[in-house]
Amino acid sequence: MAKGIDQIKLNLGKATKALEDEIDKKLRTFLEKVRTDADAEIRKGKAYATMEMLKNLRYTVTKEVGRMIGVVGVGANVPYAICRHEGTKPHFPPIEPLQKWVLLKGLTSNREGTKGGVRIKALRNTIKITGGPGRRKAMDRWAESRGIALAIARKIASKGTTGLPFLRTAFNLNKDFLMAEMAKIKI
Numbered sequence: 001m002a003k004g005i006d007q008i009k010l011n012l013g014k015a016t017k018a019l020e021d022e023i024d025k026k027l028r029t030f031l032e033k034v035r036t037d038a039d040a041e042i043r044k045g046k047a048y049a050t051m052e053m054l055k056n057l058r059y060t061v062t063k064e065v066g067r068m069i070g071v072v073g074v075g076a077n078v079p080y081a082i083c084r085h086e087g088t089k090p091h092f093p094p095i096e097p098l099q100k101w102v103l104l105k106g107l108t109s110n111r112e113g114t115k116g117g118v119r120i121k122a123l124r125n126t127i128k129i130t131g132g133p134g135r136r137k138a139m140d141r142w143a144e145s146r147g148i149a150l151a152i153a154r155k156i157a158s159k160g161t162t163g164l165p166f167l168r169t170a171f172n173l174n175k176d177f178l179m180a181e182m183a184k185i186k187i
Helices: 002-044 081-086 095-105 135-159 166-183
Strands: 057-064 067-074 118-122 127-130
Touching: 002 057, 002 067, 002 166, 067 166, 081 166, 095 135
Parallel strands: none
Antiparallel strands: 057 067, 118 127
16 A cells, blocks of 8 residues: 555656646746847837946746746846836936947937047047047047037936836747747646
8 A cells, every 4th residue: 555655656756846846937938029029029129229228138947846936037137127128217328438338329410330540439438539530430429429428318307218128028928829838827
């Protein structure tokens, strides 16, 4: 009799492990679809200049006793992602990040990145203007980008920003897929 109970426990443990593995597989497939669709939503809304949000879209699955938790989101190293996702109330933003954004988007009248050995680099944390005969043009471009950034900041100060709920949209597009996949699991 004890041998039969041990066999039942063993089979039950194997079935539980197989079920958890199947749910994990379906959940990861769902999360990858959500991540891919969120990427597509960001691209469709043209909400990228540095590609940081796109590079940092990720998902994780955490297993706890009795449950699995799947999370899709943007890494913490992209602090503006929540503001882009949810939108903001009117506020006056800092000018320098907007200036970098203006340069990265090519919104200045002189859109060339290099002219006469001069280059304006809008990197993640710095702006570099390297020397050469065209340095005056680069400085003019920098000043123009400041004017454009100030105009954008004033508009944000009066109206705020609209959100682009790329994660919510991607989740809503795929929740029926998840339910259909979970319904296919056989015990």
